[in-house]
Amino acid sequence: xxxxxxxxxxxxxxxxxxxxxxxxxxxxxxxxxxxxxxxxxxxxxxxxxxxxxxxxxxxxxxxxxxxxxxxxxxxxxxxxxxxxxxxxxxxxxxxxxxxxxxxxxxxxxxxxxxxxxxxxxxxxxxxxxxxxxxxxxxxxxxxxxxxxx
Numbered sequence: 001x002x003x004x005x006x007x008x009x010x011x012x013x014x015x016x017x018x019x020x021x022x023x024x025x026x027x028x029x030x031x032x033x034x035x036x037x038x039x040x041x042x043x044x045x046x047x048x049x050x051x052x053x054x055x056x057x058x059x060x061x062x063x064x065x066x067x068x069x070x071x072x073x074x075x076x077x078x079x080x081x082x083x084x085x086x087x088x089x090x091x092x093x094x095x096x097x098x099x100x101x102x103x104x105x106x107x108x109x110x111x112x113x114x115x116x117x118x119x120x121x122x123x124x125x126x127x128x129x130x131x132x133x134x135x136x137x138x139x140x141x142x143x144x145x146x147x148x149x
Contacts, residue, residue: 034146036083039073046072047131050108054120062112062120069105069127086145090138097134101127 046065053062075083084091104127111119 034083035073035075035079039075043069043072043131047128050124053112054117054124057115057117059112059115059120063109066105066109066112066123070102070109072102083142086142087138094134094138097130097137100130101134104130 046068049065050062050069053059053065074080087094104123108120108123108127111117111123
């Protein structure tokens with residue numbers, strides 16, 4: 001299984017190198033932020049709405065925003081290749097955080113649909129831990145690399 005992951009990472013890096021060599025992977029400028037930034041901003045909005053909804057016990061709102069978090073937007077393929085190329089061997093850890101967020105958000109959505117406040121709070125906590133783990137591990141380095149110091 002690990003060999004398959006490494007092969008996938010190497011294949012993506014090869015595709016990234018080819019795209020860069022052919023000029024197919026445009027680089028955003030300061031005036032053109034990565035698409036990931038917009039997705040992260042929407043996730044922040046949805047996360048705040050979930051927290052407020054749990055506090056108010058507004059289960060339809062919690063379920064709606066948790067569903068958005070479970071199926072959040074991803075960057076377009078060229079941008080994804082650039083990010084994976086930068087991450088290199090850290091790509092599986094980065095992706096694992098994303099998968100954990102999506103899984104916890106899915107459980108949060110189900111808990112909200114059942115009006116189960118304890119399960120919703122627990123799932124929200126697990127989702128937030130995954131978000132925090134990724135931000136602690138990657139955010140500062142990511143911003144420095146893609147947007148400068």
